[in-house]
Amino acid sequence: MALRQRGLAGEVVGCGRDLAKLKKAADLGAIDRCELDLTKAVKGAQVVLACTPVQQIPVDAQRALPLLAEEGWMTDVGSTKSTILQSLAHHEKADRFVGSHPMAGSDKSGVQHARADLLEGRTVLVTPTSQNPPELVQQVEAFWRSLGAIPRCMSPQGHDQAVALVSHLPHLLSAALAASTPRELLELVATGWASTTRLAAGNPELWRQIVQENKAPVLRALENFATIWQSWIEAVRSDDPTSLKNLLEAGKQIRDLVGSRHSSG
Amino acid sequence: MALRQRGLAGEVVGCGRDLAKLKKAADLGAIDRCELDLTKAVKGAQVVLACTPVQQIPVDAQRALPLLAEEGWMTDVGSTKSTILQSLAHHEKADRFVGSHPMAGSDKSGVQHARADLLEGRTVLVTPTSQNPPELVQQVEAFWRSLGAIPRCMSPQGHDQAVALVSHLPHLLSAALAASTPRELLELVATGWASTTRLAAGNPELWRQIVQENKAPVLRALENFATIWQSWIEAVRSDDPTSLKNLLEAGKQIRDLVGSRHSSG
Numbered sequence: 001m002a003l004r005q006r007g008l009a010g011e012v013v014g015c016g017r018d019l020a021k022l023k024k025a026a027d028l029g030a031i032d033r034c035e036l037d038l039t040k041a042v043k044g045a046q047v048v049l050a051c052t053p054v055q056q057i058p059v060d061a062q063r064a065l066p067l068l069a070e071e072g073w074m075t076d077v078g079s080t081k082s083t084i085l086q087s088l089a090h091h092e093k094a095d096r097f098v099g100s101h102p103m104a105g106s107d108k109s110g111v112q113h114a115r116a117d118l119l120e121g122r123t124v125l126v127t128p129t130s131q132n133p134p135e136l137v138q139q140v141e142a143f144w145r146s147l148g149a150i151p152r153c154m155s156p157q158g159h160d161q162a163v164a165l166v167s168h169l170p171h172l173l174s175a176a177l178a179a180s181t182p183r184e185l186l187e188l189v190a191t192g193w194a195s196t197t198r199l200a201a202g203n204p205e206l207w208r209q210i211v212q213e214n215k216a217p218v219l220r221a222l223e224n225f226a227t228i229w230q231s232w233i234e235a236v237r238s239d240d241p242t243s244l245k246n247l248l249e250a251g252k253q254i255r256d257l258v259g260s261r262h263s264s265g
Numbered sequence: 266m267a268l269r270q271r272g273l274a275g276e277v278v279g280c281g282r283d284l285a286k287l288k289k290a291a292d293l294g295a296i297d298r299c300e301l302d303l304t305k306a307v308k309g310a311q312v313v314l315a316c317t318p319v320q321q322i323p324v325d326a327q328r329a330l331p332l333l334a335e336e337g338w339m340t341d342v343g344s345t346k347s348t349i350l351q352s353l354a355h356h357e358k359a360d361r362f363v364g365s366h367p368m369a370g371s372d373k374s375g376v377q378h379a380r381a382d383l384l385e386g387r388t389v390l391v392t393p394t395s396q397n398p399p400e401l402v403q404q405v406e407a408f409w410r411s412l413g414a415i416p417r418c419m420s421p422q423g424h425d426q427a428v429a430l431v432s433h434l435p436h437l438l439s440a441a442l443a444a445s446t447p448r449e450l451l452e453l454v455a456t457g458w459a460s461t462t463r464l465a466a467g468n469p470e471l472w473r474q475i476v477q478e479n480k481a482p483v484l485r486a487l488e489n490f491a492t493i494w495q496s497w498i499e500a501v502r503s504d505d506p507t508s509l510k511n512l513l514e515a516g517k518q519i520r521d522l523v524g525s526r527h528s529s530g
Contacts, residue, residue: 106456162453167455172497175520176494179493179519183519185427188427188428189523192464194523195461195463196435197520199457200513200520204510204514204517219502222497222501224445226498229494232437236487237484244477252440252465252467254443255466257451
């Protein structure tokens with residue numbers, strides 16, 4: 001939608017399994033042409049953007065990479081990077097795939113929620129490997145910049161460790177809090193519960209795949225949080241007013257650094 | 266502000282320690298008159314509403330109750346109820362204090378964020394004791410209803426157990442998540458982290474008092490969450506795709522029951 005509105009693409013082809021959804025995307029101005037067949041959609045493309053669930057991305061990339069135009073390249077929007085790039089490392093066109101992860105989105109899925117300005121001012125993590133030519137990495141960064149985003153390069157492993165903490169851990173905490181709330185108390189929830197559990201509304205299958213793909217960093221983040229949580233329990237149990245207040249102050253300090261710059265999803 | 270806009274009060278007197286803040290409240294149309302002195306503010310009042318931190322509420326109530334008009338009564342907006350009501354149980358006017366807790370608010374404090382429609386459609390928990398005459402409880406419920414809220418009676422103990430789960434636990438999880446996020450990763454946070462940690466921006470001293478006052482139910486909620494969190498860790502560790510997916514599905518189911526009815530704070 002952003003590519004089309006900015007006049008940056010000759011043709012945007014949408015490829016998927018559900019023609020009705022693709023037609024809706026065309027009606028809403030997100031794509032020019034619908035394709036159910038990956039080969040037809042991708043053949044001769046300059047740029048291919050994989051937006052499938054993380055475990056499907058390498059499967060799609062294996063098929064799409066050989067079909068690109070001479071100077072074509074492929075990227076993705078997957079929430080994990082190491083396993084995707086490892087799966088592709090031995091592909092003859094592995095050099096033409098550069099991993100990306102836009103730090104933007106919402107818990108709403110479906111093209112009806114698409115926004116051409118979703119990436120405006122948002123960070124997009126770009127995770128090149130030693131296989132990617134530097135000029136291609138620059139091209140991918142320029143692509144995201146042309147959509148209003150701020151590209152930032154990091155290693156696939158650095159990416160996966162960082163998002164385990166800032167994205168996957170919050171998601172699982174949110175979901176665990178929602179799952180643990182007794183139904184009979186839902187009438188009593190206010191905005192605090194609602195914002196803390198907002199992420200729990202996300203697609204369980206997509207998130208199961210993300211967590212499985214990023215297992216080791218996620219597990220470390222979860223275990224680390226369990227240890228931190230014990231220190232909060234101790235602070236409450238101790239009756240020492242300063243230790244709990246210090247913890248709450250530390251949380252406020254960090255939260256205030258981010259402020260309302262990301263106030264809605 | 267809601268009382269004045271609806272023309273429900275002859276005079277709304279604001280009492281506090283900071284004259285500048287009170288004057289701002291008057292300028293913004295929240296109050297008719299400013300008072301720094303509790304006695305002057307409360308003497309002969311029909312209704313007194315304590316909005317001080319939870320550990321201050323019983324102190325203020327001890328002083329305010331004897332000063333009420335003949336048929337006057339007092340309530341509060343404190344996030345805990347049992348300890349406040351226990352502190353007042355032996356007061357000669359204990360029957361005229363009915364505990365309340367509006368399930369509405371935001372992490373923003375200060376009269377500049379006041380909204381006359383804050384209570385519109387929101388639940389207000391009212392926690393009468395056997396000391397309160399039933400007709401007074403009805404009056405307090407009618408008071409909240411007149412401001413657009415939906416009053417709901419429960420016991421002080423039932424209230425404290427419920428809010429430990431739907432309000433205090435989310436607050437502490439949000440704060441612990443924020444406090445545990447490495448500062449160097451804050452540039453990477455997106456809307457998910459931001460909503461999950463929104464509550465962490467709340468006033469640490471207010472929340473320290475709330476947690477201390479509601480210690481036993483909060484401690485149970487925190488320990489219960491630690492156990493639940495271990496089962497999430499196990500699900501991630503197990504490599505069994507269905508157990509994690511089932512947990513995520515359970516979270517989504519509960520979250521979807523609340524939906525966007527409380528989408529902002």
